[in-house]
Amino acid sequence: MPAPAGEGNRTRHPARNIGRLTLGSREIFLLGYGSKAGTHTKRNARQGMNRHEQNFPGELGVITLYGMGSPNVRKILLMLEELEVPYRTQRLSVFEGEQFDPAFEAISPFNKVPVLVEDGAEGEAAQSICESGAILLYLAERFGRFLPTAGPERYAVMQWLLLQTSNIGPMFGQYIHFKLIGDAGKGYSRERYLTIAARAYEIVEQRLGQSPWLGGADYSIADIATYHWMMKPENYRVDRAHCPNLMRWCAAIAERPAARREAEAAVALTADDLKLVRDAPADQLERFFWRDRRPGGMMLP
Ligand SMILES: N[C@@H](CCC(=O)N[C@@H](CS)C(=O)NCC(=O)O)C(=O)O
Numbered sequence: 001m002p003a004p005a006g007e008g009n010r011t012r013h014p015a016r017n018i019g020r021l022t023l024g025s026r027e028i029f030l031l032g033y034g035s036k037a038g039t040h041t042k043r044n045a046r047q048g049m050n051r052h053e054q055n056f057p058g059e060l061g062v063i064t065l066y067g068m069g070s071p072n073v074r075k076i077l078l079m080l081e082e083l084e085v086p087y088r089t090q091r092l093s094v095f096e097g098e099q100f101d102p103a104f105e106a107i108s109p110f111n112k113v114p115v116l117v118e119d120g121a122e123g124e125a126a127q128s129i130c131e132s133g134a135i136l137l138y139l140a141e142r143f144g145r146f147l148p149t150a151g152p153e154r155y156a157v158m159q160w161l162l163l164q165t166s167n168i169g170p171m172f173g174q175y176i177h178f179k180l181i182g183d184a185g186k187g188y189s190r191e192r193y194l195t196i197a198a199r200a201y202e203i204v205e206q207r208l209g210q211s212p213w214l215g216g217a218d219y220s221i222a223d224i225a226t227y228h229w230m231m232k233p234e235n236y237r238v239d240r241a242h243c244p245n246l247m248r249w250c251a252a253i254a255e256r257p258a259a260r261r262e263a264e265a266a267v268a269l270t271a272d273d274l275k276l277v278r279d280a281p282a283d284q285l286e287r288f289f290w291r292d293r294r295p296g297g298m299m300l301p
Contacts, residue, residue: 061119069270157215160222
């Protein structure tokens, strides 16, 4: 069995392959790890468990994060560091089109990173999840942390989490897209998304003026989801001096030991992302920007 090719391998469990993606000349492994036999029966173990333990009975399977150095991936990395659970990372080079491999598409239907895989109990298929918001919810419930279990703050956390995944990420992403490719519409698209980004800064600044954290009194997956997207206001032509609450919040997160570890762990995942996009040949960029991927059968002429 070939050795799994993962970076940042932090696990001490023995690995087994549960699947394999062949990406060009490279093989990427879907990793599974044999669960250690428990010393007590599931029935006895369930007694006295809290809700998250009941939802996820059994041993912790080793977790693999597939991704690269983008904010959507780094939020998961930050969460894993906050949880201090064993995990490993597997870089997937989206600039070189590895996300379009059919084997990867099977676990990420929209061909995007991050994807998180946790192996199941011995003999069961691994669980895999794409969409960074869903992954954060999974990890929060899996480990019973960074998401209140009930009450208004639970839904406040969800509100700010979904605001990030449905507004901040996609809108900021569109701005970056039009900034990178230049805007044939005389800057219309770029300016539109820049305006929306500035509005997002305004909303978040206002919220953090009323509350120490996005979800309320406690640091949560809403903060973890939003941090990497908003830490550099000048990238969206927003003046730091006009968002003191946001900057206070950024500094508070940056000082967390998990954030420091995350920044180190991100180095391997980020690799040559910027260089790759800068040096990419035209046909590769066409592919990256999805301009060659119109689903023909679906679309009206
Ligand atoms: N809604 C998704 C967005 C993920 C996403 O946009 N991922 C980008 C990198 S940040 C990607 O994989 N792009 C490759 C592509 O679209 O082909 C999430 O929050 O996980």
